[in-house]
């Protein structure tokens with residue numbers, strides 16, 4: 181039975197020109213590849229309405245959120261909704277900002293934050309807002325500098341060199357920034373040119389009981405009731421151009437902003453998501469899938485489970501610890517849960533088996549057509565993945581359990597890096613001041629006792645039997661003196677007692693007394709030594725070899741991708757996500773999740789009340805919301821008498837798409853993307869139109885909360901809302 185289905189699947193994989201709903205498409209190529217299909221699916225506008233370099237188009241209202249230093253690695257997407265640079269994104273995207281502005285006195289996580297006027301909006305130095313100016317296909321220019329005799333390393337170096345040159349040329353004499361990235365595993369290259377704004381302010385956010393309703397319990401699942409939105413504003417210099425954070429800046433006047441539609445959509449209606457998906461791996465081979473599902477993900481899950489057990493217990497025990505660890509816990513838990521769904525999905529859809537069939541067909545095709553460059557290609561993967569296994573495991577422990585395990589280790593690593601430039605600092609006093617500020621900001625969200633417990637768990641895992649001895653750094657192994665009873669607890673306690681990194685006062689005193697002589701003392705610190713031990717093993721024994729293997733895999737991937745495209749000349753391929761602007765389109769749709777379980781595509785406020793439980797932190801509905809519900813005080817934000825909260829659609833999305841505008845057939849804003857449904861989170865490696873769903877918060881719930889719950893009517897008035 182299974183064999184037959186698999187063969188049938190393979191047939192579809194090869195015969196059909198792409199799947200409906202699947203794909204993250206390049207805006208500048210919509211006209212060529214997608215617009216007809218989109219219009220057939222109900223889209224009412226033209227390709228130029230979405231992307232045009234001569235006049236304002238929807239792309240001008242889509243914002244890639246990044247950080248100073250890595251502005252092209254967008255962690256989320258936002259959309260502009262007023263002519264004064266008002267921008268909406270997810271609550272979880274602004275979570276770090278909200279958390280950073282929070283204290284016991286001003287607990288914006290617990291209570292929400294709403295600026296009553298522009299003066300009260302809060303700055304977030306380091307956050308960047310990129311707006312795409314134009315894109316360009318530079319494949320030919322890059323290829324012209326390459327030849328087939330180059331080694332992978334030479335090739336990579338050349339690509340970098342040519343890219344930097346083309347980027348510089350493209351923006352010469354402007355305040356724009358250009359960035360070239362590979363597409364289709366390095367078979368094509370596109371340049372994105374951005375205008376990057378650097379003053380992004382927090383305007384409003386609901387309290388976590390709304391913005392994070394359901395918390396990590398509901399994360400990655402449907403049905404969902406999270407009001408996952410926050411409101412920001414982009415500021416520009418008086419000339420409307422990018423400027424560093426300054427009180428002289430003024431609200432940015434965008435070329436385009438989204439109109440908001442309070443009309444809603446129903447099952448079957450066209451929707452699209454316009455944003456910055458981060459990373460997908462749709463064209464991996466069966467070897468990669470097997471390794472991810474059976475080795476990589478399970479180990480990372482195990483390590484994070486141990487970490488989360490400690491953090492969650494701490495957060496449950498104390499309100500201040502809840503604030504301190506809120507953002508950290510969310511970060512650790514997010515990928516941890518996703519990996520678990522991913523493994524399930526890959527198994528359920530027999531992804532590796534499907535890939536094996538595709539690989540077999542590929543081999544046959546290559547042989548039948550005398551494609552010598554592709555014959556035997558698939559087999560070459562096997563040895564590489566066999567070799568990779570040991571290193572990827574060692575790397576998982578060195579990073580997840582080691583360098584990013586207990587936070588003191590990370591602190592020691594950062595301090596080490598900072599001290600490396602001590603010599604070059606002109607003004608030592610200013611230098612010391614900066615280091616002290618960093619330490620204080622670290623300690624603001626740090627709890628020594630919690631971290632010590634994390635270290636205990638990490639040491640235990642590191643020393644477990646899964647890992648070959650050579651991958652366990654000397655400093656992580658137990659010395660015989662701890663041989664009996666609670667050995668790891670005693671070891672960690674000793675380290676924490678002796679290390680200056682576990683004592684803010686001692687660390688600050690060390691910085692105060694910093695000079696050419698005292699700086700050396702830090703090398704004897706036991707946590708510093710532990711960090712060095714892990715780092716050295718990682719940098720000297722793990723990373724170089726892993727890097728070498730992965731470079732070889734990448735070069736095969738380039739060939740594999742080219743071969744797949746050659747074998748299926750009628751199929752329209754989309755490139756894997758790479759943090760560049762993309763369009764995904766599909767329709768609002770429920771799905772059959774499990775045997776006898778069908779989920780409809782909308783949730784409502786009623787469902788929030790059904791989940792209400794004051795004893796469960798994640799489901800404790802705010803009193804004000806209960807009252808609005810009881811009085812049915814919904815304003816104009818209803819559908820069939822209820823306030824819609826979230827909806828799902830078949831749009832193909834991934835991490836980075838959070839906050840992306842979800843648009844209707846006319847390009848109006850109907851929701852904000854923020855998650856995916858559990859049964860389909862393997863969509864980064866295999867998309868299935870039956871089961872993969874993106875989750876959006878309905879814009880009417882956003883408006884309802886801003887208007888009725890927060891009373892921030894001035895923001896409602898700032899937007900252009902179609903009723």
Ligand code: ARG
Pocket residue numbers: 272395396399400509510511513514835838854855856
């Ligand atoms: N799962 C969504 C995404 O990947 C939402 C994450 C919000 N964070 C959380 N820990 N609940 O970003």
Ligand code: ASP
Pocket residue numbers: 255256833834835836837838839854855856
């Ligand atoms: N929640 C993700 C984000 O933050 C979106 C996803 O992975 O579906 O971008």
